[in-house]
Amino acid sequence: xxxxxxxxxxxxxxxxxxxxxxxxxxxxxxxxxxxxxxxxxxxxxxxxxxxxxxxxxxxxxxxxxxxxxxxxxxxxxxxxxxxxxxxxxxxxxxxxxxxxxxxxxxxxxxxxxxxxxxxxxxxxxxxxxxxxxxxxxxxxxxxxxxxxxxxxxxxxxxxxxxxxxxxxxxxxxxxxxxxxxxxxxxxxxxxxxxxxxxxxxxxxxxxxxxxxxxxxxxxxxxxxxxxxxxxxxxxxxxxxxxxxxxxxxxxxxxxxxxxxxxxxxxxxxxxxxxxxxxxxxxxxxxxxxxxxxxxxxxxxxxxxxxxxxxxxxxxxxxxxxxxxxxxxxxxxxxxxxxxxxxxxxxxxx
Numbered sequence: 214x215x216x217x218x219x220x221x222x223x224x225x226x227x228x229x230x231x232x233x234x235x236x237x238x239x240x241x242x243x244x245x246x247x248x249x250x251x252x253x254x255x256x257x258x259x260x261x262x263x264x265x266x267x268x269x270x271x272x273x274x275x276x277x278x279x280x281x282x283x284x285x286x287x288x289x290x291x292x293x294x295x296x297x298x299x300x301x302x303x304x305x306x307x308x309x310x311x312x313x314x315x316x317x318x319x320x321x322x323x324x325x326x327x328x329x330x331x332x333x334x335x336x337x338x339x340x341x342x343x344x345x346x347x348x349x350x351x352x353x354x355x356x357x358x359x360x361x362x363x364x365x366x367x368x369x370x371x372x373x374x375x376x377x378x379x380x381x382x383x384x385x386x387x388x389x390x391x392x393x394x395x396x397x398x399x400x401x402x403x404x405x406x407x408x409x410x411x412x413x414x415x416x417x418x419x420x421x422x423x424x425x426x427x428x429x430x431x432x433x434x435x436x437x438x439x440x441x442x443x444x445x446x447x448x449x450x451x452x453x454x455x456x457x458x459x460x461x462x463x464x465x466x467x468x469x470x471x472x473x474x475x476x477x478x479x480x481x482x483x484x485x486x487x488x489x490x491x492x493x494x495x496x497x498x499x500x501x502x503x504x505x506x507x508x509x510x511x512x513x514x515x516x517x518x519x520x521x522x523x524x525x526x527x528x529x530x531x532x533x534x535x536x537x538x539x540x541x542x543x544x545x546x547x548x549x550x551x552x553x554x555x556x557x558x559x560x561x562x
Contacts (some may be wrong), residue, residue, distance in 0.1 A: 221318070221334035222541045223325055225274040227265035230542040231333070236276075236318035236325055238336060241289035244311025245340050248301060252357035253281035253332035254532075255541075255548050255556040257388065257456060258480050263545060268483035274325050276318070278332030278558075279305035280360025282353040285344070292341045300353060301344045303330050303337070304360040308510040310341030332360070333541060335560050345514045350522055354557065355529040358389070359514050361505070362555050363528050366393025366454070368506015368513060369476050370401060374450045378402030383439055384424075385464045386454035387415035389531050389555030390478055392422045394452045399423030400526060407442060409435045412551045421530065439467045451475040458487035465489060471497035478503050531555040 217238050222231040241247060259277050261267050281303040285295045294310045295301060307329075316327040316338045330343040347356050366389065370376045382398045384391045387410040398406045399422070408419030409428045416427040428438045439448060447469035453461050456479030465475040477500065481487075489500065508514075520526035534553045536544040537560075544556045 219318070219334045219336040220538065221276045221325070221331070222538060223274050223276055223320070224263055224270075227263065227270055227273070231263065231277075233539065234320050234325070236320050236334070239316060239318065239338060241287060241338065242313055243289050243291045244313045245289040245316070245338055246285060246292055246295060246344050247287040248283040248303060248337050248339060248344065249286050250281055250283040250303070250332055250335055250337055250560050251353040252560065253278045253558045254357050254361060254389070255544055255558065256280065256361055257548065260545055260548055261480055261482060266482040272326045274320070276325060276327045276331040276334055278334070279330055280357060280362065281332030282356035282360070283337075286336065294341050295344050295346060299346045300349050300351070300356065301346055302356050302359045302514055303332050303339060304343055304345065304364070304510055304514070305330055306361075306364060306505040306508050306510045307342050308345060312342040313340035333538070333558065335538065345510050347514065347518045348522065351518050352529070353561070354532065355521060356518070357557055358528055358531055358555060359517055362389030362531055363393045363517055364508040364510060364513055365478060365503070365506045366390040367397035367517065368508040369452055369478060369503050370394050370397035372507035373476050373501065373503045374474055376401045376403060376450055379404045380449040381405040381443060382450040382452065383407040383409060383448045383464070383467050384452045384454065385409045385435070385460050386479060387419040387554065388454060391452065391454040392418060392531050392554055393528060394454065395419055395422040395424050396526060396528060405442060405448070407439060407448065415551070415554060418530070418533065418554055436463055436467055443469070447473055449473055452478060454478045456480045456482070458485050461487045462489070465493065465498060465500050468498050472499070473497070474499045474501060476501050476503050532557045535559050
């Protein structure tokens with residue numbers, strides 16, 4: 214092992230900026246894997262966590278980041294899925310292999326907690342169940358998107374909704390998950406792909422990703438527009454990826470009666486709820502949550518990587534901005550302002 218330390222963005226208190234700290238790496242336990250992180254993705258879930266939107270945080274201080282890519286540096290005993298030198302995706306979605314739920318790093322002011330996977334750091338200790346080998350031909354910048362955004366958004370279309378050719382779909386929110394869902398819907402042969410957002414830049418990205426219609430929710434009622442596009446029927450599938458309870462209600466009402474499905478992917482703030490008219494359920498509208506797009510990462514991540522290398526699934530365009538680790542707080546500010554679809558932190562030399 215080269216360096217025995219890592220530089221990490223640490224959350225010391227909710228509502229405060231992340232602090233860059235040098236932490237000591239612990240000795241690897243059985244089942245653990247040390248990875249030199251190349252790129253890490255920023256997600257709205259972590260923004261909620263940093264700013265207190267997920268409620269009390271009992272793990273402070275701790276490292277964050279749940280999607281990324283890198284190169285395996287070392288493996289603890291018992292690890293069979295990887296070896297030093299492998300290019301890997303790091304994901305919060307648990308796959309096959311040994312699972313070690315947490316790590317503690319020694320920091321300048323005491324211990325710093327880490328979960329099974331943390332990617333806002335130059336080197337990370339994770340475990341076999343959270344690393345997934347990808348071909349060396351897949352750039353590590355693009356590989357980072359396979360840790361959360363792509364498997365969640367595309368997985369909702371492919372695994373949760375099982376969208377069929379000729380069906381119609383509406384995606385509420387054109388961030389990383391929403392754009393992934395749009396691309397997957399186009400790949401599945403959807404007849405109508407409607408993207409709804411409040412940012413002109415994101416709607417333009419949605420069209421580039423394959424949306425056949427876009428709705429600016431600032432200037433029009435999405436429900437009225439969707440009914441106009443579908444002859445009053447509603448869409449077969451709606452994907453909610455904003456985290457807004459009001460949007461969740463609208464997304465559910467946008468699907469057709471007798472079998473329309475609304476899938477909730479966005480994370481609402483702690484204690485927020487939304488309402489459903491029971492009669493909508495009686496009329497046959499369905500609603501479901503999604504745990505990472507029901508992804509089997511050992512199966513699905515290699516599949517998406519292969520599609521990318523065949524120029525069939527250009528998910529690299531999801532990453533609209535890239536910052537160095539030193540500017541991670543500015544990156545989260547841009548994410549909060551709606552300026553980015555998926556932001557990456559670049560930790561390559």
